[in-house]
Amino acid sequence: MTTYDTKWIMRTVTITGTRRTGHKTTAEYADLFELYLGPFAQGAHFYIGGAAGIDSLALLWLADRTAAAITIVAPSTMGRQPVEAQEAVARSRGRIKEIVELxxxxLSAPAYHARNRWMVERTSMTIGFPHATEPSTGTWQTIEYTAEQRKPRLIVPV
Incomplete structure (x- = not known):
């Protein structure tokens, strides 16, 4: 792999993850993001689903700790997203490059799956944070779709 290849892979990244995040502290998630998002952050553009849980936590971490570009993607409108997600977007508004409302x-499983496919199709890799005990979720669907697209994926169980 050349330096050019490495830069291309790191350019655009889909973030997907569980909404169930209460089993870890904010500091524990910050440590995970430092380890697994941090190496990709310089010069990167992250696409995040705009939901509660990992989406909101990753958005806040990226906005506070990196200069990476951020796009938020909602299956409907941001006004129909959970309050936690709306607050994270409002807090990070100055750092968000774009909000895409599909x-x-x-708001059903097919709408969320369509949003996830939309993000994967526009990025060069996916970093997924699935809940360790949830084997069949939107997070796994996104990771599997990334694999079908023959794109790299990094899986970090939480």
């Missing part, structure tokens, strides 16, 4: 009328 306009789905119904």
């Amino acid at each position: 306009g789905e009328a119904e």
Whole structure:
């Protein structure tokens, strides 16, 4: 792999993860993000789903600790996202490059899967933070879709 290849892989990154994050502290997530997002942050553009849990925690960490570009992607509108997600976006607004609202009328599993595919199709890799006890979730669907697209993925169980 050349230096050019490494820069391309690190350029655009989808972040996906569990909404169930209460089993770890904010400091523990910050440590995980430092280890697994930090190496990709310089010059990167992150696409984040705009939901509660890992999405909001990763957004806040990236906005506070990096200069990386950030795009938030909502399956419908941000106004229909959980309060936690809306607050994280409001707090980080000055650091967010773009908010994409896909306009789905119904917030359902297919809408979230479509949002996840939309992000994967626009990025060069995915970093997933699945809950260790949730084997069949949107996070895993996103990781599997990334694999189907023959793109690299980094899986960090939480």
